[in-house]
Amino acid sequence: MTTPALLDFREIAEKLGIKVFYWPDTSQALFAENKPFIFLNETLSQQQQWQDFCHELAHVLLHTGDQFYMSPLFREYQEHKANNFMYHACIPTFMLDELQLNDSTPQTVMKLQELFNVEYEFALKRLTQYLNNHRLVPDWNSEKR
Template sequence: MHYHSHLEEYIKEFYTQMGIITPSLLDHEEISENSGIKVFYWSDSSQALFANEQPFIFLDETLSQQQQWQEFCHELAHVLLHTGDQFYMSPLFREYQEHKANNFMYHACMPTFMLKDLQLYDCTPYTVLNLQELFNVEYEFALKRLTQYYNKRIMQKRHNIRLRNVR
């Protein structure tokens, strides 16, 4: 049995409400339009902010398409899940929010429900390259996300075996 985390369920619901059910439909411009988030490109580092309760994401225009997609998902986490201005936060709370946004980024760029549909069986460079292309992410990003996905599956199998042995 495969259990989904709260974050995995949140992302699945977020995407399926917009009709985004396959990797080919993952597009930050479509997501921002459907979410009412204004996206701008500029020459500074990517960031998210609110002005008059309107969310904005500013993406670094010098980044590759893959990096912009990854940055968009990181900033999307701040828009959807966080409150407050990080400038006024304690360093530890800011670090906590950044950690959560990075975790969200990996799951939003390569959602578990989409990975599950691919019937993945290995972590070879060929598989990682295919995922990199399919999800429009960098190679190292795809490798890390695939590793996360497999690690969770392994842990769930171990947990299920322990539960069967207890009965």
């Protein structure tokens, strides 16, 4: 997956051996007989399904246990990690690096929204994260160092 056009959750799920189902309830991930499943809300837009898939993928890859039986603080911690993962999986840093972004104008945000198939607010938040990080650590990934 080297370009935004290749970021397709169906292909990612297939390559990782994750079964994806659509249903009318809230998106969620679970394991049954040690096999991962992601259930996506069928009423969401394509952008929202992509975002939800990446959030649930974090649970599949990073977490164990049933949140129903966890302490609220640990559940909150897992959700925070899954949300952070979601932003980076939907709009990977190395792909943003290639775009050489310097601003967060509405035109730039809309460009990211279209390129990465995410909602406007999602693109804005990810771009803000990216720009804030790169202003604090300039040329982190460059070969000029």
